[in-house]
Amino acid sequence: MDLLNSSGSSGPSDILVTGYKYSAVDHLHRTLVQLCTCALPVTPENTIPNITFCEGLLPSEYPHLNISQSTKIVYVVRNPKDIAGTLYRNSDDYDDTYLSDYLIRFINGLPDGNWCQHTRDWSTFLSQHPTSNLHLIYFDDLVTDFEQEISKLCQFLNIDKNYVKICTVCMSVRKESEQPEQKRRKLHHTENDHDYNEIFFEAGKWKGLFTVKLAEEMDNIMLDELKDTNLDFQKLLRPYL
Template sequence: MDLINSPQTLDIIVTGYKHSGVDHLHKTINQLTAYRSPVTSDNHTPNITCCQGYLPSQYPRLHINPSSKIVFIVRNPKDTAVAMYKSSGVESSTEFSEFLYSFIFGESDEKWSDHTRQWENVLSQHSTSNLHLVYFDDLIQNFEHEVSRLCKFFDIQKSSIQISEMCSLLRKEAEQPQPKRRKTEHSVNGHRETFYDTGMWKNQFTVNLQEQFDSAILDILKDSKLDLHKLLG
């Protein structure tokens, strides 16, 4: 879907920063909505749009109507930074501390903090009943619980057994080989670590670097309604 050139009134928006699990969440919601439209009671198929890594201001013709359902996923920015650093191919030419400075304070208009603040501003103007926040670590570590929360948000009636079966199918699908998939893993001390593991920052950050990073994020987002201590944990 060309959001920039084509005006769209969206039923469901799945958004989050790069390397924050937006694709995984988007696929899960697609599976859920295949059972029942969460937006209307008729046969209308919901228009689901994935806005991964983009700022709201980059979609000047994006129409978010009051009935739009918005699912916003956030990931520990330390893990996000490590995933971006290792997937960008700059490890041999750029020190990690230098990359982090750019990640937080750089001139790019796609900084993690800018993305988070702009989307929070959009969400603050939207009906809370149509907003759903997902923490990446919860999605990975407690998948069935998060799928249950999504079912409740979309008013999809599923038993715990049905949810468990659906989650098993989604896990199996995610494990299927994808030859054309971009590189999404690397090795740490002989252990294969994917860019979507939780806590991967612990293998990259020094204690001093972690303290400086957390302090900077807490200061920049001091007015945020996110649970920043949970996010940075």
């Protein structure tokens, strides 16, 4: 199930963590749950925030997503070349389909949903909420310095945590994501069965698949598709990684 509610409450979400599949949404959600639950003993005056995450689908596909104007929204976005490369490596087409052919399907939203539409729609959705309640995370920044990005996130969410506690929680998440590859890799992949651990803390792996020309063509398409958004394309596309 992609939409989880950590507190079981039917009330509005206090915190929403969202992004496209393979963008560490699940890891961010579990990190925040750990940070919130170990803050102070739960009392009527100090309740655990209602933390929700949704991954991969469009805002319109979650009609029951309960978001108020006070909801804090954390949106994580990842280089589409890395996402396409991960989907390609994990697909049944990997052995008998050229990457260039697979990218045409990826750009058209097949078979895993349209990344461009997802990113545009969530950008529009987020623009309808107070900017003070929005926090955008670029996946590659998260990989470069996970603890620092989580520290910034704690400040945004007013989670009272010292840096030592943040590092401890982050190390716990990182440890389970850095198991030996043979233990992490799954033999079979289904539509709703993603191997998050295989791709977390990895950025720029598209370089092992893309030629320079193919990467440039992909970037140009993404730039055109997302030209009306407020994304930092230098951070998102990371040609230097």
